[in-house]
Amino acid sequence: MQFFVYFTMIEGKRMNPPTPEGMAKLGKFMEKSFESDTIVSTGKLPQKVTQIELSKGEISISDGPFVEGKELIPGFTVIRTDTKEEAIEWARELRECMGDGVIKLAQLSGTSQDDMKM
Template structure:
């Protein structure tokens, strides 16, 4: 089963430094080696918002007021169980420090 991990930064999220980059690289390598990590990436802050209401479609450029709620990065992982997904997420949070990650199962391919 696949899970999408989406991570958000909070006020107390530390700025990334050399050590964090090194640990993250090791973690990503480990996940790839285990055949778990299918795709991952960081997301631009802000972005563009497209809303539809009735017949009307509105396109708004960011940044937005609630930017700190925005997803800053994602990873698509393939695991055997929800617990496995949680375990990987725990390890990830242990590396990056304060903040939060939401994991949701991806249905179907």
């Protein structure tokens, strides 16, 4: 099972970076997660994106930003676990490293390269 783990900006709230202790804990946690192959990918989504639209047979391409600040996903991780409970535990531990805030977890559906190897 794969899960999209992310957080969004909260309108009117400034995000505080993790404490130095939290950063050290986060570094060890992420290293453990990469070594165990729990993390599939991680990164951030920019506010500026390219939009490709097909309308009445015509393609138009335009650059954003199209995402409002409150919808911005500044950081995400795709993880692989055997159960939703394991994914929740992983996200809980990540949130504890980062400090106060909200993390959201969404199970991905579809086919991955891993599925094709079976």
